[in-house]
Amino acid sequence: MEVSYAPVVGRFAPSPTGPLHVGSLVAVVGSYLMAKREGGAWLVRMEDLDTPRVIPGMDADILRTLEALGLLWDGEVVYQSNRTSLYQEALDALVERGCAYPCGCSRAEIARISSAPHGTAGEITYPGTCRAGLAAGKPPRAIRLKVQEEPVSFSDCIHGDVSENLAETCGDFVVKRADGPFAYHLAVVVDDAAQGVTQVVRGADLLSSTPRQIHLQRLLQLPSPAYCHLPLVTGPDGEKLSKRDCAVSISAGMDLARDGSRLLREVLRFLGQNPPAVLAVSSTAEVLSWALGSFDPSRIPTKAGALPFTPPLATR
Ligand code: GLU
Numbered sequence: 001m002e003v004s005y006a007p008v009v010g011r012f013a014p015s016p017t018g019p020l021h022v023g024s025l026v027a028v029v030g031s032y033l034m035a036k037r038e039g040g041a042w043l044v045r046m047e048d049l050d051t052p053r054v055i056p057g058m059d060a061d062i063l064r065t066l067e068a069l070g071l072l073w074d075g076e077v078v079y080q081s082n083r084t085s086l087y088q089e090a091l092d093a094l095v096e097r098g099c100a101y102p103c104g105c106s107r108a109e110i111a112r113i114s115s116a117p118h119g120t121a122g123e124i125t126y127p128g129t130c131r132a133g134l135a136a137g138k139p140p141r142a143i144r145l146k147v148q149e150e151p152v153s154f155s156d157c158i159h160g161d162v163s164e165n166l167a168e169t170c171g172d173f174v175v176k177r178a179d180g181p182f183a184y185h186l187a188v189v190v191d192d193a194a195q196g197v198t199q200v201v202r203g204a205d206l207l208s209s210t211p212r213q214i215h216l217q218r219l220l221q222l223p224s225p226a227y228c229h230l231p232l233v234t235g236p237d238g239e240k241l242s243k244r245d246c247a248v249s250i251s252a253g254m255d256l257a258r259d260g261s262r263l264l265r266e267v268l269r270f271l272g273q274n275p276p277a278v279l280a281v282s283s284t285a286e287v288l289s290w291a292l293g294s295f296d297p298s299r300i301p302t303k304a305g306a307l308p309f310t311p312p313l314a315t316r
Contacts (some may be wrong), residue, residue: 003075008040010199012073013188014235015047016058019249022267022307023203023233023241029267030230031201032071033295043195044073047188048081056113059266065249068256070284078195081126081189087182090220091143091175092189095276099219103130126171142177143313145186145216147171152211157228158300159204166212173212185212193222204229204304228297230271232304260284264291268308272299 010031015026026035035042041119044066048054063077094100104115105126114124124146134140147166156162164175175186188209190198207229217224235241248263250256256263265275266288273295 002027004196005041005074006042008035008038008199009037009043009195009197011041011043011045011195011197013045013047013191013202014062015053017050017053017055017063018058019247019252021241021246022248023246025248025263026230026233026270026307027065027202028069029147029264029291030271031182031199031298033291034199034201034228034297037292037295038269040199041074042071043075043077043078043197045191045195047128047184048085049184049187051081051181061249061251064251068250069260070220070288079192080191082196083187083191083194084182086194087187089216090186091182094145094175094219095143098146098220100143100145101131102134103135103142103144103172103174104138104140105129106141106178117293118242123170126173128172131172142174143176144172145175145219147173147212147215152215153184154210154214154224154227156210157206157226157297157303158231159229162207162210164208165214165246166211169208170179170212175216185209185216189213189220189222190217192225193217193220198225199228200225201228201230204302205234210307214219228300231301231306233270234304238304238306258283261287264288266307268295270305272296272301274299 012028012031014020020028032042034076044063046059048059057229066073091100094203110126111124113127130144131146133161147170149167152162153163155212175183177183210227214224218265233241248254261282262267264284265279268287268291273291275287275290279290
């Protein structure tokens with residue numbers, strides 16, 4: 001049974017495929033403060049459906065890091081791998097209502113048929129080959145969700161109005177993968193609704209996922225939470241950070257008892273906040289307590305940037 005919280009319910013939803021890294025720490029701190037500053041609840045959900053990528057023990061490693069920083073979650077940690085019957089129910093409803101269909105195309109076939117890539121990050125737009133039914137003799141592989149030729153719009157608390165025509169950017173997208181697992185978009189939408197999440201605060205790398213998730217929410221008649229996509233952390237020269245280089249965990253050699261307070265202050269600065277100089281000698285609990293009283297979402301920048309402490313801490 002899900003527990004219900006009010007008024008704001010935020011969440012952090014890591015994939016336990018590695019230790020926390022500075023980018024995910026920004027999502028942790030941002031989602032925690034956005035929920036807690038309003039007296040809300042903050043949940044943690046382990047997104048462990050992509051079993052080949054899950055590393056045993058990483059869930060515990062992530063939770064230890066959160067605890068060491070004093071970022072304590074409400075209720076039980078939920079594991080997606082225990083909830084597949086919920087995703088199956090949602091998928092069955094979509095298929096029954098004709099919103100989703102089996103697709104027999106391989107990646108190579110789709111790439112061959114599609115014209116130039118349209119989507120974000122060069123994603124190939126699915127041309128709808130199997131929409132009207134599988135060709136004779138073609139076995140089903142994945143299940144795809146139909147999208148419409150019209151924009152899906154929402155208002156992000158940092159990026160403002162965002163609008164995307166899914167038919168152009170991705171086409172009918174996968175909700176159950178050819179290799180078995182339910183796709184991230186389906187699981188996330190089912191879980192956010194089942195857990196009563198009202199506020200999704202996460203990295204801007206997921207901004208382009210949101211219109212797909214809103215489309216799914218509408219088809220499943222689920223409420224849409226508020227969305228807030230935080231700036232991405234880059235290396236000092238603006239390059240993409242490698243997860244391995246920027247691990248934030250005791251297991252990766254960090255002394256969070258010593259450096260946790262500084263780490264939190266740097267994350268707060270990255271989020272446009274201005275922790276006063278006196279906090280330089282404060283504990284993590286004191287820094288968090290200051291942040292709960294002073295966090296101002298309107299100061300969060302849209303642009304990606306570097307976190308100044310990353311290289312020295314990560315390579316210790
Ligand atoms: N599990 C996803 C990730 O680690 C985040 C999902 C979300 O916040 O919606 O990238």
